Each structure stands twice: as structure tokens, then as C-alpha cells.
Amino acid sequence: xxxxxxxxxxxxxxTPGNVGTIARAMKNFGFTDLELVDxxxxxxxxxxxxxxxxxxxxxxxxxETVTFDAVVENYHTVGFTAITNEDARRHVxxxxxxxxxxxxxxxxxxxxxxxxxxxxGTGLSNEELERLDEVCSIPASADxxxxxxxxxxxxxxxxxxxLTLGPDxxxxxxxxxxxxxxxxxxxxxxxxFFAAFLEGVEHREHKREKTVxxxxxxVGRAHPTEREITTLTGLFRKAAERVAPxxxxx
Amino acid sequence: xxxxxxxxxxxxxxTPGNVGTIARAMKNFGFTDLELVDxxxxxxxxxxxxxxxxxxxxxxxxxETVTFDAVVENYHTVGFTAITNEDARRHVxxxxxxxxxxxxxxxxxxxxxxxxxxxxGTGLSNEELERLDEVCSIPASADxxxxxxxxxxxxxxxxxxxLTLGPDxxxxxxxxxxxxxxxxxxxxxxxxFFAAFLEGVEHREHKREKTVxxxxxxVGRAHPTEREITTLTGLFRKAAERVAPxxxxx
Numbered sequence: 001x002x003x004x005x006x007x008x009x010x011x012x013x014x015t016p017g018n019v020g021t022i023a024r025a026m027k028n029f030g031f032t033d034l035e036l037v038d039x040x041x042x043x044x045x046x047x048x049x050x051x052x053x054x055x056x057x058x059x060x061x062x063x064e065t066v067t068f069d070a071v072v073e074n075y076h077t078v079g080f081t082a083i084t085n086e087d088a089r090r091h092v093x094x095x096x097x098x099x100x101x102x103x104x105x106x107x108x109x110x111x112x113x114x115x116x117x118x119x120x121g122t123g124l125s126n127e128e129l130e131r132l133d134e135v136c137s138i139p140a141s142a143d144x145x146x147x148x149x150x151x152x153x154x155x156x157x158x159x160x161x162x163l164t165l166g167p168d169x170x171x172x173x174x175x176x177x178x179x180x181x182x183x184x185x186x187x188x189x190x191x192x193f194f195a196a197f198l199e200g201v202e203h204r205e206h207k208r209e210k211t212v213x214x215x216x217x218x219v220g221r222a223h224p225t226e227r228e229i230t231t232l233t234g235l236f237r238k239a240a241e242r243v244a245p246x247x248x249x250x
Numbered sequence: 251x252x253x254x255x256x257x258x259x260x261x262x263x264x265t266p267g268n269v270g271t272i273a274r275a276m277k278n279f280g281f282t283d284l285e286l287v288d289x290x291x292x293x294x295x296x297x298x299x300x301x302x303x304x305x306x307x308x309x310x311x312x313x314e315t316v317t318f319d320a321v322v323e324n325y326h327t328v329g330f331t332a333i334t335n336e337d338a339r340r341h342v343x344x345x346x347x348x349x350x351x352x353x354x355x356x357x358x359x360x361x362x363x364x365x366x367x368x369x370x371g372t373g374l375s376n377e378e379l380e381r382l383d384e385v386c387s388i389p390a391s392a393d394x395x396x397x398x399x400x401x402x403x404x405x406x407x408x409x410x411x412x413l414t415l416g417p418d419x420x421x422x423x424x425x426x427x428x429x430x431x432x433x434x435x436x437x438x439x440x441x442x443f444f445a446a447f448l449e450g451v452e453h454r455e456h457k458r459e460k461t462v463x464x465x466x467x468x469v470g471r472a473h474p475t476e477r478e479i480t481t482l483t484g485l486f487r488k489a490a491e492r493v494a495p496x497x498x499x500x
Contacts, residue, residue, distance in 0.1 A: 024398055030391045054394050086425050088477035095430060095475060137424060138408070141280045141415060144304050145423035148274055151404045154397075158388070158405045165391060173395035174387060175336050180345065225337075225345060 005164045006078075006106070006113040007033040008157070009071050011128065013149065014120050016042050020051030020060065021150030022117070027055035029157040030164030030171065034063040035071065035114070051150075072131050075114035078102060079124050079132035080156060082146045092126045096135040099159035106163055115156060120149045182229040190229050191216060193236040200243025255414045256328075256356070256363040257283040258407070259321050261378065263399065264370050266292050270301030270310065271400030272367070277305035279407040280414030280421065284313040285321065285364070301400075322381050325364035328352060329374050329382040330406060332396045342376045346385040349409035356413055365406060370399045432479040440479050441466060443486040450493030 008026055013019050019042060023034060042048045042063070044056075052060045071077060085094035097105065106113055116132060118124035129135060138147060138155050147155065165171030194215055198208045224232075258276055263269050269292060273284060292298045292313070294306075302310045321327060335344035347355065356363055366382060368374035379385060388397060388405050397405065415421030444465055448458045474482075 021398070021401065025401060027394045028390045028397050028401070030393075051398070053396070053398060082423065084424060088430060088475035091477075095473075096424075098424070139411070139415075139419055139422040139424050140278045140408075141411075142421060142423045143280075144277045146303070147278050147404075148271070148301070148303060151271065151275060151278070151401070154401045154404055155408045158390075158408075161389070161391075165389075169389055171392060172389040173332065173392045174334060174346075174348070174389050180337060223345075227337075227339060227341075 004110060004112065005031055005033070006115050006160065007031075007035055007075065008153070009035045009037065009066070009114045009116045010039070010118075010149075010153075011037040011068060011116060011124060012119040013039055016040055016046040016048035017051050018120060018148075018150045019063070020046075020048035020055075022153045023048070023055035023060040023063070024051060024053040025150070025154040025157045026059050027053065028154075029161040031157060032059060032062070034059055035066045036063055037066060037068050037071070039063075039065060068128065068131075071114050071116065074112070076109075076111045076134075077114045077116055077132040078134045078136050079116045079118075079129045080136050080138070080152060081118070081123050081129065082137060082140065082152070083123070084135065084137050092129050093135055093137075096137045098139055099136060099156045102134070102136050103160050103162055106160070115153075115160070117149060117153050117156075180225050181223050182226040186226065186229050186233070187219065187224065190219070190233040190236065193233055193240055197236045197240040197243060200240060200245065254360060254362065255281055255283070256365050256410065257281075257285055257325065258403070259285045259287065259316070259364045259366045260289070260399075260403075261287040261318060261366060261374060262369040263289055266290050266296040266298035267301050268370060268398075268400040269313070270296075270298035270305075272403045273298070273305035273310040273313070274301060274303040275400070275404040275407045276309050277303065278404075279411040281407055282309060282312070284309055285316045286313055287316060287318050287321070289313075289315060318378065318381075321364050321366065324362070326359075326361045326384075327364045327366055327382040328384045328386050329366045329368075329379045330386050330388070330402060331368070331373050331379065332387060332390065332402070333373070334385065334387050342379050343385055343387075346387045348389055349386060349406045352384070352386050353410050353412050356410070357417075365403075365410070367399060367403050367406075430475050431473050432476040436476065436479050436483070437469065437474065440469070440483040440486065443483055443490055447486045447490040447493060450490060450495060 008031055010019065010022060019039060026034060048060060049056045081093060083093060084096045085092065088094055138152060140147060169176055191212060195212050198211055202208050258272065258281055260269065260272060269289065276284060298310060299306045331343060333343060334346045335342060388402060390397060419426060441462060445462050448461055452458050
């Protein structure tokens with residue numbers, strides 16, 4: 001999977017801090033190869049290292065300085081820009097894909113891709129975008145769609161993490177929660193104890209039925225864990241005993 | 251829609267720069283209300299303003315200082331953390347939702363929600379998380395899942411933008427590209443001219459058929475725009491005339 005992990009290219013970054021931020025996002029989302037076109041000097045005491053987190057140990061020191069020509073020549077290139085063209089009358093910034101669409105499309109090809117980000121102030125120029133193969137744009141507020149360079153790269157790499165970490169939660173820190181929903185049989189057993197409990201506190205059958213139905217909806221849409229259902233079942237079993245009518249003749 | 255836009259809460263941010271980064275992400279994704287628990291001093295010449303972009307004009311100066319108690323009391327609260335519990339044996343950090351799942355779930359309730367982010371070094375404490383209603387975690391590399399505060403908020407607000415901007419591309423800077431695919435009739439007309447062109451350069455009919463099929467696949471999956479098809483049609487109509495056999499007896 002990681003054999004095809006895209007490389008990240010930053011064209012003329014001006015502040016070392018943004019390079020560090022991008023390196024950190026790369027490590028957070030499983031990317032390793034950083035290439036810089038005409039970067040500022042990046043020394044171990046610069047903000048680049050300060051912002052890189054653990055990426056200061058690998059991604060950042062391994063960053064390579066390259067030319068824009070080499071990037072165009074060696075990779076399938078995707079240029080990121082906040083500013084798209086409105087329609088197909090101009091092709092420099094149109095058509096474009098969103099990062100999510102890009103992730104879907106790259107998942108189905110075997111190619112070495114370069115994700116190309118532009119300089120802080122002005123992004124990628126039209127002349128640069130014309131030489132790249134695809135355009136990608138992060139959907140943001142029409143009022144202020146221009147993200148900071150480091151934040152744009154973070155969102156893009158977040159969306160493209162499936163290319164490096166694998167689909168869904170594979171390769172992430174998150175446990176697979178699919179298994180965590182309690183067994184339906186155990187959930188139903190809880191409703192039985194809850195109904196038994198209600199018999200002790202509410203004598204009107206139609207009210208009891210409505211209340212069980214409410215509980216079924218509440219618990220149902222919360223997708224309870226085994227542990228939650230066990231706790232609730234224990235609680236209401238005990239409570240049902242406590243509130244049971246003492247009148248033996250009943 | 252924006253009446254229910256979540257507020258963003260940052261608990262004990264330590265560096266003004268991160269507050270500025272968060273303010274910028276808020277403005278980029280349509281959020282307006284920033285509340286800070288025990289923040290550092292934020293002066294107009296601090297990094298907060300330097301990192302805020304256009305949010306220095308509204309989101310950042312309007313930020314309010316609040317108490318954690320007030321946040322718990324006034325809102326449906328969602329705590330963000332990179333570190334979840336593994337299963338339901340402990341409930342402090344489990345179950346959790348991903349930002350995308352959270353966006354889906356919040357889209358269907360009418361409530362004022364607070365998105366709560368913790369301090370840079372250690373995030374939200376267990377004591378704080380216990381008082382919040384839901385837990386949200388950004389999927390990231392198992393090797394290094396801890397995002398920088400500003401980057402975590404950026405990803406979260408990006409995913410939750412549908413709550414403020416509306417579904418899909420509504421409210422974003424991106425044009426609605428659905429309309430942009432060329433008419434099927436126009437695309438088919440292009441294939442006719444391409445086939446006519448091939449008659450002039452390839453005399454073996456089975457080869458021509460294969461080549462038309464290849465072009466249909468290539469263009470088909472690229473979802474051509476009207477403009478692209480018009481250009482291609484014009485080009486191959488002209489080319490077909492040029493390569494047409496001159497032998498009138500044919």
C-alpha cells in the first residue's frame with residue numbers, strides 16, 4: 001500500500017514553520033516523502049523543527065530539495081488551489097476534484113502521485129498549474145475559502161490518508177468499533193427486565209407499553225455497547241425486584 | 251442553518267498562535283463563535299492575529315472568555331481527543347465518533363453544540379472528558395495519531411462545515427460541477443467524428459473498432475466537459491477531412 005503513497009511537494013514555501021506543520025501532518029496521516037522547490041533554509045533550530053512534532057525525527061530531515069521540472073517529469077501531479085475556474089471556458093483551474101473525490105480516484109490507479117502545494121501568499125501560479133495533471137480544491141466558505149498553507153495541506157492529507165493507512169479505520173489509532181455494539185439478544189433481554197421493572201411502578205398497561213417503546217428508541221439509536229447493556233440489565237433486574245408488588249394475592 | 255452552528259471552545263490554550271489558527275479555520279469553514287477557557291493574553295500584535303488571516307476582523311476579536319462549567323451547562327458538548335479507550339470497559343473515552351460521523355449525527359438534531367478542544371500538551375483531561383456528552387476522535391496514523399491543536403481543529407471544522415455551509419458544495423467557493431458533464435449526444439457525436447478520422451489512417455476495420463472502444467473508455471471515465479467535447483469534435487472533424495482518402499473511386 002505505502003509503495004504507492006503520494007509524495008508531498010511544496011513550491012517555494014516562505015516560512016519554515018509551515019514546512020514543519022506539513023511534515024507533522026504527513027506523519028500524522030502516514031506520508032513519508034517531502035520534496036521542496038526552492039525552500040527557505042531549514043535548520044534544526046528553526047520553526048520547521050519546532051512545528052514538526054515527531055516528524056522532526058524522519059519526515060523533515062529526509063525532505064529533499066527538487067526542481068519543479070523534476071516534479072512534473074517524474075510524477076502524476078495534482079495541484080492544490082482554493083481558487084477554481086467557474087466552468088469549462090478556462091481549463092487552468094477546471095475541472096477540479098475535491099480531496100475526497102481525489103482519494104477515491106487515486107485509490108483505483110497504480111501510479112506515483114505528487115500532491116503539489118503552492119507558496120503561502122499566492123499559491124500556485126497559472127503557469128505552474130498548467131503543467132500539472134489534475135486540480136484539487138478544498139471546499140470552504142465562499143466568504144473566505146483561502147486556507148493557510150499548513151492547514152490546507154493538513155486537510156488534504158487527512159482526506160488522502162486512506163491511500164497510506166488503508167480504508168476506513170485500518171492503520172489508524174482507532175479501535176474497530178463495529179464489534180462493539182451489544183448483541184441484539186442481550187439488548188432484548190434488557191428490555192424484558194425494564195418491562196418487569198415498569199410493572200412495579202406503573203399500573204397502567206398502555207403507559208408501560210409506551211415507556212418500553214420510548215426506551216427501545218432511545219437505546220436503539222445510541223447503539224449501546226455490551227458493557228452498557230450489561231450495566232443497564234443488572235440495574236433494572238435489581239430495581240424490578242425492589243419495586244415488585246409485595247401483595248402475594250395479586 | 252447557521253442558527254444552530256456549533257460554538258468552538260478551547261480549554262487553556264497555551265500559545266496565541268494556535269488560537270489564531272483555530273479562528274482562521276473557523277472563518278474558512280463558516281463558524282463564528284469562539285469561546286476560550288483560561289486563555290493566554292491575546293493582543294492585536296500577538297501571533298494570534300498573525301495566524302488568523304481574515305478572522306482577525308471578526309472571529310478572533312469577538313472571542314469570549316468563559317468557564318468550563320458554563321460550557322458544560324449551556325451546550326451539548328463534544329470533546330475531541332486523539333486517544334480513545336480501546337473498548338467499553340472504560341467509558342471516559344469510549345464510545346467515540348469520528349468527525350464525519352459527528353457531522354452526520356449533528357445534522358439531524360436541533361441543539362446548540364460546543365466543540366471542545368484541549369490544551370496543546372495534554373489535550374482534555376479525563377476529568378474534563380467525563381463531564382462532556384460525547385467524544386470525537388480524528389482517525390490518524392497508529393504510529394503518531396496526535397495532531398497539533400490547530401491542525402486538529404482545522405480537520406474537525408472541515409468535516410463539520412456541512413453544519414454551517416450546508417450539504418455538499420452549498421455555501422462553498424466551488425461551482426456546482428454536476429452540470430458540467432457534456433451531453434451524451436454531443437459525446438457520441440464526437441465518437442462518430444473520431445471513427446471517421448480513423449477511417450483515413452487505419453484500413454483494418456477490427457483495429458478501428460478497438461481504437462474507438464479505447465477512446466470511449468478513456469473519455470468516458472474522465473467525464474468530459476461540454477467545452478472539451480466541442481474542442482475534440484472540432485479537431486477530429488477537421489482531421490477526418492484531412493486524412494480522408496483522395497481516391498474518388500473508393
